[in-house]
Amino acid sequence: GIQVEQSPPDLILQEGANSTLRCNFSDSVNNLQWFHQNPWGQLINLFYIPSGTKQNGRLSATTVATERYSLLYISSSQTTDSGVYFCAVEVPGGSEKLVFGKGTKLTVNP
Amino acid sequence: KAGVTQTPRYLIKTRGQQVTLSCSPISGHRSVSWYQQTPGQGLQFLFEYFSETQRNKGNFPGRFSGRQFSNSRSEMNVSTLELGDSALYLCASSFLNLGHSGNTIYFGEGSWLTVV
Numbered sequence: 001g002i003q004v005e006q007s008p009p010d011l012i013l014q015e016g017a018n019s020t021l022r023c024n025f026s027d028s029v030n031n032l033q034w035f036h037q038n039p040w041g042q043l044i045n046l047f048y049i050p051s052g053t054k055q056n057g058r059l060s061a062t063t064v065a066t067e068r069y070s071l072l073y074i075s076s077s078q079t080t081d082s083g084v085y086f087c088a089v090e091v092p093g094g095s096e097k098l099v100f101g102k103g104t105k106l107t108v109n110p
Numbered sequence: 111k112a113g114v115t116q117t118p119r120y121l122i123k124t125r126g127q128q129v130t131l132s133c134s135p136i137s138g139h140r141s142v143s144w145y146q147q148t149p150g151q152g153l154q155f156l157f158e159y160f161s162e163t164q165r166n167k168g169n170f171p172g173r174f175s176g177r178q179f180s181n182s183r184s185e186m187n188v189s190t191l192e193l194g195d196s197a198l199y200l201c202a203s204s205f206l207n208l209g210h211s212g213n214t215i216y217f218g219e220g221s222w223l224t225v226v
Contacts, residue, residue, distance in 0.1 A: 031215075041220040097158060
């Protein structure tokens with residue numbers, strides 16, 4: 001099956017710093033989404049981005065489908081950005097099954 | 111509009127018991143999926159339902175089952191609970207267009223299950 005790898009596994013930043021999270025996937029995908037898991041467990045949808053670049057405030061994401069990777073950029077990080085960021089891909093075939101990476105745990109210190 | 115709603119949020123069960131978790135999707139969404147999250151295995155797909163039909167199933171034993179009702183609400187059941195079933199169970203919904211790929215998927219807050 002498709003493999004999804006995220007790096008780095010852990011990231012510690014000072015407030016105000018910028019960061020880049022990476023997601024590599026092993027096969028063609030129909031869908032790629034980035035999620036932020038808050039301390040209460042909920043997965044918050046950040047971007048639906050099977051290809052191209054999108055921006056939402058301090059966050060932006062780029063997916064290069066032909067090279068099978070996606071990047072999530074966080075600029076001017078805040079303590080509220082702390083949590084685990086997941087990349088998930090939907091494999092071709094008509095199913096909505098998502099395959100998740102193991103996540104990047106981000107800690108932003110004041 | 112309201113998001114994906116899961117109940118109960120927290121529950122503790124004893125080994126051997128069974129549990130039923132409920133999920134109400136976003137209004138208008140007809141596709142519902144379930145995932146299990148554990149520290150060791152991460153997020154794993156359980157099953158997916160659309161129009162009361164199971165479309166896909168993950169690699170879980172038959173103790174894990176689910177169903178979807180005509181109003182798109184879904185339930186999952188785990189029978190003969192084991193300690194390893196302790197996990198966060200997440201439900202997701204989307205407005206699935208059959209024949210079209212790529213739909214934004216939204217998750218609920220999850221049900222935290224502890225088996226003792």
